[in-house]
Each structure stands twice: as C-alpha cells, then as structure tokens.
Amino acid sequence: MKFVLPIILTSLILLTGCFEVREEVDLQADGSGRVTLTLNLSESKANVANYMRLGTFNGQEVPTRQEIEEEIALMKKTLAACKGISEVRSYADFSNFIFSLSARFDKVENLNTAVNKLAAVNAGKQQVQPFSNFGYASRVFRRHFEYPLELIDYQGLTTMQRYMLESARMISVYRFEQPIKTYSNPKSQIAPNKRAIKLEAALGALLNGSATLANAISF
C-alpha cells in the first residue's frame, strides 16, 4: 500500500473510471512466502490510452509506454537487489492496462525492507519515512496500516477525484498453510477451507480513515 499511494494519487489525474489495486501474500509456516501487487486500470483503459497518446493531461505530463516500462524495470531491479528477495517477476498488459509485480521473500522483515526501498525509489528525492507493513510472530500474521493519511487533504481533492477514489477498490488476499483461527478485521471474508482471507475496501474510505486494511490473523 505504501508505495502504491503515490501511484494512486497520480492515477487520479489520469482516470475518470474506477480501478482496482490488489495485494496478495502467500505465507509459508516458516515466515517465507510470495507477495504480488496488481494494478488494474482496465475500466479506464480508453482514457488512459488517450492521455498517453496526447502526452499531457490537465497540464500534467503523462508517461509514455517506454517510461512506464523503464519504471517497472527499475522497480524489479530495486527489489532484486534487496536482501532476502528473489524470483522478482513483472507483468504489463498495455492493451488493458493491467500491471503486476511479484517476488519471493525469505522472511517478513525482509519484505518490509524491500517495500520501503521501493517506496523510496518511487518517491525520488522526497524523504520517505520507513514503515512496517507486515509482521509475523508467534503464529500471528499482521497487516499494519499506520500511514500518515492525515497529510492527504482528502476534502481538498476535487469532487471527481473523490468520486473516483470512492469507486476504486483495494483488495488484500492472504493465504496460509495452516487454517485461520482468528482475525481482527470484521470486514474480512474467510475462505471455506479457512486457509485464505480477503478484505475489500474503497480506496476513498482507506484514505479518509473510515476503513482500514489492518488485520491480525492467527493460526
């Protein structure tokens, strides 16, 4: 979520339809696993394609296909250089505008470090405060959600931007080897086999603080 935020806010400039961000973590019992992040702009593909063709929108520069590919390559390179991160893969579909990045991690702490590095690369020269997005200890997997959201002037966004954020979705899916015993976020949905948990929220609700991705899952 952390490095997704700038992407989301940039996307607001480009989109007039809804979009979806998905975060998936497949966690092994030993604390290793795979993380996958997907951005699906398919429902706004007509607008995105037009703005990319024009090069600018509302005075903002719109990246070209080449620039996006270079950015993805940089993210892959950054992730691959992180300690404990391997098998970095990316997926880019420029006809439907679906982008995905996934990697294996050997322990959750290394995943946190990698996410912070990715956020720092994404922020450029801006200072980024490091956060722990995930935690795993004593058979409890935690998704933290303690970002400085108060810095986002949500009410200061235009009506159209707020509408888009309210219609855009953030989905988190976590899968485990053992069955889930408890979870803290009541909005979660649990799979029939009890080895997967899904949480869906509007991006607007996450940004204005009326919803959270925070969850503590024990097994």
Added chain:
Amino acid sequence: MEGQGARAKNQGDIRILLPAKNPISNLLKPLEPMKNLALALSLLLSSTLGAQDLTSYIPSDVSFLFTWNADLVGKKVKTRQLMQQESMDLIFQQLVQGLDSIQQEEYRTLMTSPETYGINNNAPMHLAGRWNETGNFYALLMPLTNSSLLETFVARQSVLSDEPIAIEQYGDYSLAKLAGYHLAWNRQVAIVAGGRAAEVYPDFDWESYPYEEEYEYEEEEIVEEEIIEEEAPAEEEEMIEEEMAVEETPDAVAGWIAELLGRSFASSLQSHPDYLKAVAKPADAHLWVDYRQFMTMGQDLSMMGGVPGAAGAMGMAAQLFDDMYKGTFLSMTLNFNKGELEMNSHMLGQGKMIEVMQEAYDTRFNKKMWKYVDSRFLLGYYTLQVDVEKLVEGLKDIIYPAIAEMPMYGESFIRMMDVVGIVVDEDALYDLFKGDLFVAITGIRQAEIPVTSYEYDTDFNPSQVEKVIKKQYPEFLVMTSYGNEENMRKLLRLGESFNAFLNMGEYYQTAGQDESDTYYLAMKDGIMLFTNDGGLIAGRLNAGVEKAARLNKTHRKNLRKNVQAMYWDVQSTWQAIQETGVAESDAEMAEIMQGISDKVVDATFITSRKVKPSIHGKMSLKLKDSESNALEQVVGLLNQLILEAAGLERI
C-alpha cells in the same frame, strides 16, 4: 402534541414549536445580521392590492430597485394563504428569537396582517439600494394607510423591549433607531433602512510617492521583549464590543432616510425616462438595475485606477466597465402565470455597450444547420449568433480609447496592440468564423465496453475474466459557420499534423477506444460539424437527418427570431435517464432529476433579434401543473425543501 419539534394548532394558524438548535437555524444564519430587515421583507409577500406610487421617494441614481406589485399578484393568488405555509412559520420563529412572547405575537400580526399596523397591503412595495462614494445603503419602502397605527406599534415595542426606543421628529417624518436598522415614517410611507457610510481615505499622491528602490530604510535595533500572555477579562471584551458598535455609522443611515423622505435628491425615478419605459408594462415583480454600478460594484475607481499591481489591474477593469456600461440599465420582470413562470429582461439606455450589441446582433441564422439536428430524442440546445466583426470592432472602439487614457498601462497596451495588428490578419479571422454556434444534446446513448476484471475462487485465487460494462454518454452536435474554406482546412491540417485527429477522407475522426470516446469533425456547405454521432458524419452528411426527424416549427422559429436561444426538455431528459440506466449508475443525480421532472416540463431562454428600443431576453419555465399559479407551486416547493432541511414533514 407539544414539545420540541412538535406542531400545534393555535388560533387557526399552523405553528411549529422548534428546538433552540435546529437545521433551519443554520439555513438562516446568513440572515442574522439583517434579521429585522428580513422580517420586514416578508411583508412584501403579505401584501395584496392597491395603487400607491412611492417611486417619488426613490432617487434616480439608485443602484437597484426591486418592486413587488402586490396588487397584480393578489389578483392571481391568495397571498395570505401562502404566508401560512409551515416554512414561513419556521422562518418567522428564527427571526423573532429572543423577543418576549407578546412582542413575537405583535410581529406575527405585522407579518400576516400588516394592515393592523397601518401598512397598506394593497399597494406596491419597493426595496431600493444604492452604493456609491458615500456608502452602501438600502431601504424598504412600505405604503401606509394610517401612520398612527404604525406609531402605536413602535410605541408598544418601546414599552416591551429592554431598552426604550426614542422616536425623533424631523420635519414631517418620525425616526426610530432600532437594533440593526432604522424605521422612519410620514403619513404616506414607512421606510426600513440600513447601510454603512464609505470609509474616508486621505488624498494620496501616487505619482510622487517614493517607491521601494528610492526609499532608504533606517536600520532599527529590535529588542526582544518578554511576552506575557494574559486572558482579557470578559467585561473588558464586552466594553470593546460596545465601543465598536458606537463607531458604526447610524447618522449616515439617518442621512439616507432624510434624503429619501425629504426628497432632497436632484430627480426621482419617476422622472427617469428609461425607468418609465421599463415599467410601462406592469409585472408581478420588477427589478431595476443600474448596470454600470452593478458591473463596477465593490471597486473604488478613485482608489485603484493607475496604481501598480493587482489593485491597479482591478481599477483598469472597473474603468473599462464604467466606460462600457455608463447609461446602461437592466430591467427584469417576473410574472407568475398559470403553469408558467415568465421572466423578461430588457437592457436599455444610451450605453455604448448597448450600441455595440445592437450592431453585433444584426445577424441571420444559418438555416442549413437545421437538417443536421435529429429532434426525435432531443434533450436541449443552445444557439448564439453574433456578427464577430461588428462585435470586435465595436469593443475596440470602447476599449482602446479607455485604456489609452490610463496611466502606466495605457500607452504600452496601445503599442502592443499595434504590433498584434501587424501579425494578425483580422479580416481573415472575421471571414473564418462567422460568429454563430449551435450546440445540441440529441440523446443519451449507451456503449458496451469490454473490460478485463477478476473473479476469485473459493480460496480467493484471482482469475482474469472478460466482462462488458455499459457506459452512458450524451450524444452531442456542435455546429458553427465558416467563411473561408481553405483557411479552415489549413487549421484542420495543423490539427492532423499534431495527431489530434485522423483524416478519413470526407471527415476527421479522433482515435477513440470505443464509440463513447470517438469524436468526428466535418465541413459541409459552410458549416463545421463536431459530434460523437458517427452515423451522422459517416452516413448522412450530404442528406442530413430524415425530414420527419428534424426540428419542428416552434424550434425553427425560436432559432430564426432570436440571436440567442436555450431550450431544455426536462421530460425527455428524465425519460432518457430512465431508459438508459443512468439512474442506476448515478442514483443521486437521478433523484435530483426526478424532483425537477415532477414539477417542470421544459425551460426556454431567448434573446430577441429585435434589439431596439432595448435588448430583450425572455426566460420561461413551463410547469407540469398547468392549472395552479406558478407562485403557489414555487412557494410549495420551497416550503417542502425548507421542511425537509429542518427534518420535518408536511402535515
């Protein structure tokens, strides 16, 4: 039932008992400073019939005058019944909050039966305002049948209020200074007045003022002092507030009243020839505005003209408006007819801008446009026709001399425009765009757009699926006439070179992803067409739409006889929203549209081609209930909205 928020019937009137804090009080917050004036204004609505002209008390240089012709309205509707709406009671309660119950009762009587206190509720009432170098003042003029009854009312208020009200005598009129406003009366008229005198600035020589680069600052040693924060005692704060109140300008308001009641002005509106023309045809309500004062409102020319920076620029704009609209007046009338609200506007006088517009409106509608407009699903249109050359040249005649006379900017501006004149071929531009515009919304369409989405299995593993989503969009057509075809093609080729659109032979097209996102541009017989209706451009550019589907006679007349025409078919719009699923995708908008369509059939606005003796505009709102008077319907709607806002329902 009695209590907070409950209603009770009392002496035949509907009363609503409100809690001290309620949503309606928020609605009325902006009115608080003018609470007493607002109460007096409500009297406007409660009048019914008569013929007592008070315009002799109104100076001809007022900025605006609003007249409520109660006599005409009273013939159409029972205004006393309108005053008994629940919302009026809510508003009244807000206005009289803080007064004791006897005072409240007397004010209620004043509002519902003003004749009890000598106010003639059978004659026109006027609200006048004037803002000029002396200050901003307003006055509500009410005709009297018996001034002693009003005096009794004022005397009663003096006894009932905490502080006695002093009634001062000035010649043939009396004056009472009340909280927030002044009340004055003679045998014929009562005036409620308020306002504020202009701030007085000392004369300042801007030309010889030593600006920053010439000024030598003396270096001062700054000594840091220990700051002790101390709360001021509440009593001191009250004292400060009292002192500030004393600094207000009650004498200026008294002076304004003296001017009105003493008729100590050069001439009244009764001798203003343009005003007399404007009121020759009576209307239920009439608004008279000095357009120059309206356009330069809030801009003090003497303070800002020629001063560098933003204030100087504002001063320039104000000076320009002054030149453009001097001697220009706006007269607007409102008539409440059965099933129709009709508003007429007349721009009249000898202002330079009127002459320019009269010249610029000397145009003809390009009838070739008719064949492209499909009226079968028409939701509305807007058209404008001006002679660009006459408009631009006319504006230049006003603007150039005005700017040339301005210090600091004038000379540079004229030099700059000389250079622009070398580069720009004005005649070629006038020949390129003829100055007409036709915008029509010819329906709401629905496009099916394939998108890639995800579905999740029972273990929440995502898999890509192809879906089709429905997207609604308005179908539009924009047309404008052009003169020089070759020059217009040069412009289009420029757009083509920037990949803004693709050349498709007979027409141009943008590279959209789907039909909702694709736009077409074509030139045919001197008309440039821009639309998202691909069928029209690709298939019917030569023949146009079928004859039976074209605009009917009423619309064609609207376009032919007027230089500006706007039409909105509310019922067709609502029908299209229901049929195309817009209601499902945007429930909030659909709810608003349903509310409008329950009341309104259509709305039209036109500016007549006949521009002499005045530039005439007309707006008409045709209501669904064709039997009831528009005023009753409007008040009923307002009543409903106010009650909803207050969280109450109609009995």
